[in-house]
Amino acid sequence: MVRERKFSDEDLFLATKELLLDYGYEGFTFGLLAERLGVSRSALYKYFGNKEELIMEFMMYELDQFMDKLRKINDYNRFEDQFDYLLELLMNHPQIHQLIEIGRHVPVNNQKLKEKNDKLDGLHLDMYQSLVGFVQQGKGEGKLKPHIPDTLIVGYILQSFLVPNFAQIPHSEWVQSIKEIIRNGMFTDDH
Amino acid sequence: MVRERKFSDEDLFLATKELLLDYGYEGFTFGLLAERLGVSRSALYKYFGNKEELIMEFMMYELDQFMDKLRKINDYNRFEDQFDYLLELLMNHPQIHQLIEIGRHVPVNNQKLKEKNDKLDGLHLDMYQSLVGFVQQGKGEGKLKPHIPDTLIVGYILQSFLVPNFAQIPHSEWVQSIKEIIRNGMFTDDH
DNA sequence: ACCCAAAGTGACACATGTGTCACTTTGGGC
C-alpha cells in the first residue's frame, strides 16, 4: 500500500446498501455515494467503471456474506433448530430479499456485466435451493404443512421481516410475534 | 368538450401505477409516461405542474378508490366475513402498501403540495384506523390472538400479498395457501 | 532525498430529465 485509502470496502458497501434502500436503484448516484464517503466522485471510478458494475459487486459481496451464514443451517440436524437459526439470521439481514429485487433492475449491457450477472444468478439460485431444501426437510419431518407450495413458504418467511414496525414495538416482542404468526398464524386455535 | 382528449384520467393513472411499480419514484419520468400514453411530454404539464403533484393526485385517486371499497367492510357483522372480504379486496389491490411507501418518498416543497400531502396523510390514517378497528373486532370476538400487536397484524396482512409468485402457482391455490398461513400458520397442528 | 505507483481531484463534454412558452390543431357553438 502506497497511500492510505480514505474509505474501506466495508464503508463503501455499507453506504451503498443504505443509499440503495433509501433511494432505490434509479435514485442511487455516484454523487450521493461520494458525498457520504467524503471523497470525490471521480475517485469511485478508480474502483468501479460505472453504477451497474458497482451494484453488481455490492450484490455479490452482500449475497456471499449471507450465503456463508445460510450454509451453516446444515450444522443443525433437527428442523426446529434450523428454523430458529434461519429466523435469527433473517432478523439480522431483513432486507436481503429487497436488495435482490433491486439487483434485478440492473440493466445488463455488456459482456463483463453479463458474466457478473450470471455469477449473481448462481448465488441467488444457491440461496433459493438451500431454502427449498430446508422447507422440504420440514415437510419430511412432518413439521410443515405439505400442501402449501415450497416457494410460497420461502417467499413468505423472507417477506415477514419487511413488515414495517411503525409503532416501535420492542424488538424482542416483535420478533416473537412474527415467529408465532409464521408457525401458527394469527387466529386463535379454538374453532 | 371542444377537442377530444387523447387519453383518459383512467389511462393516465393506470400508466402511472405501472411505471411507479416498475421504476420506483426516482425512475418515474414525464417522458416515460408521455411515451406510454402516446402523447407529447408537454401535454402532461397542462394537467400537472410537476412530477410531485402528479404523483400526489395519483395517490389520492388510488387511495380514494381503495377506501371506498374498504369502508364496505362494515357491511359485514361477523369478523369471519370481514376477514374474507378484506383478503378478497387486497387480492385485487396487492400493491396498495407498496404504493403508499413510494408516496412517502415524494419531497414536499411548497404550500400547495403540503396541503395535498396532509390530505393524503388523512386518507392514510383513515385506512390504518379502519384496519386496526377490524383487528380489534377480531380480538373482541376471540378470533385473533390478543397478545400480537395490532400494527403487526395489519402490516402482516398487507405484506402477505407482495410475496412474489415466481413459480407461477395457480392463482386460486396461491390465495388459498396465503389465507391458511395467515390464519393458522405453516406448521402442522400436532406438536 | 528521490522515485513512483496507487489514491484522489477538478474540469470538461456529453446525456437525460425539467419546466415553460409561443405556436398549431381540433371541433362544437354561433
Added chain:
DNA sequence: GCCCAAAGTGACACATGTGTCACTTTGGGT
C-alpha cells in the same frame, strides 16, 4: 363558414448525473 377555448406540440434554457482525463498528493521502498 368563422370563432375560440381546450388539447396538444416542438424548441429552448436550465439542472443534474455520467464517464474521462490530465493533474496533484501521498508515503513506503531504495
